Amino acid sequence: MIRASCQSDLPLFSFDMYEVLEEAKGKFTDKVFNPVDVFIIKQATLACIQMDGTRQAISLHRLLNHCETPREIIKFIFIHELIHIIIPSELNGGKIVMHTVKFWEEEKRIIPERNLYWGWMYFHFFPLFRKEKESEGIFIRRGWEKTMAHSRLSLQGYLDLGKVLNENQNSTMAQGL
Numbered sequence: 001m002i003r004a005s006c007q008s009d010l011p012l013f014s015f016d017m018y019e020v021l022e023e024a025k026g027k028f029t030d031k032v033f034n035p036v037d038v039f040i041i042k043q044a045t046l047a048c049i050q051m052d053g054t055r056q057a058i059s060l061h062r063l064l065n066h067c068e069t070p071r072e073i074i075k076f077i078f079i080h081e082l083i084h085i086i087i088p089s090e091l092n093g094g095k096i097v098m099h100t101v102k103f104w105e106e107e108k109r110i111i112p113e114r115n116l117y118w119g120w121m122y123f124h125f126f127p128l129f130r131k132e133k134e135s136e137g138i139f140i141r142r143g144w145e146k147t148m149a150h151s152r153l154s155l156q157g158y159l160d161l162g163k164v165l166n167e168n169q170n171s172t173m174a175q176g177l
Helices: 017-026 071-086 101-110 114-128 155-174
Strands: 036-041 047-051 056-061 090-092 095-097 129-132 137-140
Touching (some): 017 036, 047 071, 114 129
Antiparallel strands (some): 047 056, 090 095
């Protein structure tokens, strides 16, 4: 049985994360999953999945555990992690590649609006992200708690902000500035 390396935090989401997990699993109509546990823990990466023969466990970083984190973001992360079960890593040039071209194509097929979700995460967390090409992960910088005092936009709020910024840019360009 897979266990978190430390005790899981209580979820602070404004929704039931296990309902969202079931919605995410529903995106894979031809796949029956073994039981999937979810842990919210102190870890280096934004999210990851562990697998053994009978169970899977998705671990979410504490950074995501917030009442204003949109349901759609958590669902997207769950789907991303579940894709790892369907599209296994490959050996390429002596290196294990977890996010293959096939993986990204599957993510795009299942979640065509994925750029919106990645955009929301980068908008809110970019200074806290540390991408490591070698390990293909998004790592969270130490001390992130000190910089996360602000609230989070809903997805609609994020889209509206983008429209306003785009309108301002177009207006500035039209004025020849």
